Amino acid sequence: MAKFKVGTTLFSFGSEYIRGELSLEDCIRTAAEVGAEGYEIVATQMIPSYPYVSDEFLGFIQYCTEKYGIAPICYAANMDRGMRKDRDLTEDEMFGMAINDLKQAHKLGCKIVREQFLMSPEAMVRIAPYAEEYGIKVGIEIHNPETPTSPLIMAYRKAFEESGSKYIGFIPDFGIFATRPNKPYWDQALKAGVAESTLKMMEQMKYDEVPQEEATKRVREVDTSAAAMSVLTQMYGFVQFRRSAKPILEGLKEIMPYTFELHGKCHYVSEELKEASIPYNEILPVVAETGFDGYIMSEYEDAGHYSGVEMVKRHIAMENKLVKDLSL
Template sequence: MSQNHQIKRGVSLYSFQNDTFLRTMTLEDCIRTCAEIGAKGIEVVGEQTFTGWPEVGMPMAEVAHWHALMEKYGTYPVCHDFMLDYKRVKGRLLSFDEQVASVKKDIDFGAALGAPYIRALVSIAPEVLVACASYAEDKGIKILIEIHAPLHFDHPWIIRHAEAYEKSGSKALGFLPDMGMFVHRFPRVWKERFVRNGVPQHIADYIEKAYEDRVLSEYVLLDVREMGGTGPSLAMAETLRHNAAFEPKRMLDFMPRIHNIHGKFYEMTEDDVEYSIPYDEIVAVLKAGGFKGHICSEYEGNRWIEDAHPVESVEQVKRQHRMLCRLLDEPMPAALQAQAR
């Protein structure tokens, strides 16, 4: 197979959150799994993987272990996903200077891990990130704001970020689109969970159809109330406020500052297709735009099934990478071929 792109496969270890929380997978298990499926780029959430970070400071022994695993399995760091808790200090909002200092601390951590990128939460003001840009440049780090539903590339908050980045002139500021922006079909695992939570079938069917028809969420909420829906039914309808089928082509105008992709997915079917997110369209746009970074798997279907079904994170990630191999015209590693259909 020939490749006419520079898109690479990776995995966010957030995909294995159930496994690491329940201690059925160690960090080494996660890294080995990624290596076996040929997803050499590793994205990590510091709070998930490193004990006590950031409250206890730099966990040097664990950082050394991280580098040892990278070398052992031939993997490499892509991104450190950091948080900024505005109310971390005794319930009060952090000052501007405190926010800047917090981000710089995560820049240092990303550099210690060897990651070229750190993921910033979309709630962080652009002025904070601009103030950190030169520090990031000195550390060889790019700060990427995550574009996460319900926000999108035409949202005023994201436009404000884009304008601030251009005005700064810094190449250390960019974007990390989350593919949850492109939920073109109401996820089946969501609907099934809401029904188990008590949503009447006819209301669940109506909400699913309303999403398919792109009905305004406020109208759907009104209709659900008139149908007698309460509690879980309203919660299901509320998902329409926070998710939408935005257009993948909107990434093209921002491609020079897009350096990493969160390959969000909720359910990979047995046919190795994401049920609700059109990855064929997405990958085509990334190819057309000359994207040169990683698509890092981010499995979030676990929280929708764990009440009733085993969470098979590894199998779900494998299915996504079989799909990505196909879409990226990439030879399939033996660990994926064994289960390919």
């Protein structure tokens, strides 16, 4: 039986945070107010002493935990391979950064570290004994355009299986299950003058799995604007979608034994509590079947300038409603 816990990444409030409308304490308080049971902190965004957790910052987090009743569950790490101007970081240098992330996550009391794919499968296996020593599970995020069955992710899965470690695995992002175009980008394209008929043509080509090069050629025959090209590129990239989520959901089942946390991606949740592009009513039952015991972290990615607070509030309410309605 699944034991869902709802939380949010503080990245969801990133726009308000960057504009100075919310302080870090406001973000934590707001997360608690909208129903989050725990949160993910993006280290580079919200830890002033990054790449280290200062004693002062630790004290602040402990103060917030006591005051608002929710604690950091996941430390979202950033693997910045290009931090030097003369060359990319070596594998050993990135491994060293990952070890430091583990240390800082341990200091904060986090039980999960979200790593990025720049950490190779070999480096993930190498970090496993350190993760075990700290009692922290390290997960590679699976984000569009990757899927649980894409070659890159399959290489990680093979490495995890062969290692036998229970401390290295995945953090799937629900954006990979999108079955409709991204609403904010679609609306922005309309506002920029792209004809709805052109957008519908793009949508159909993506459903029909027309190669991107051919799709680009067809679109340029009717609209050569930057706005049209931008939305088409997005459809084939980080917010791509498919006719059906079922094949990828089957792949998700296979990797759930190695899954430590789930990113509940959303770009727009309506007042009726429906995500515009991602079929949560199909996703959550599949996750429940696997007996997942962990957090679904709401992750609002601001593309339409909606309120991050409102989107997370709706998203958590949507999840709770689906869990109740489906008797999960």
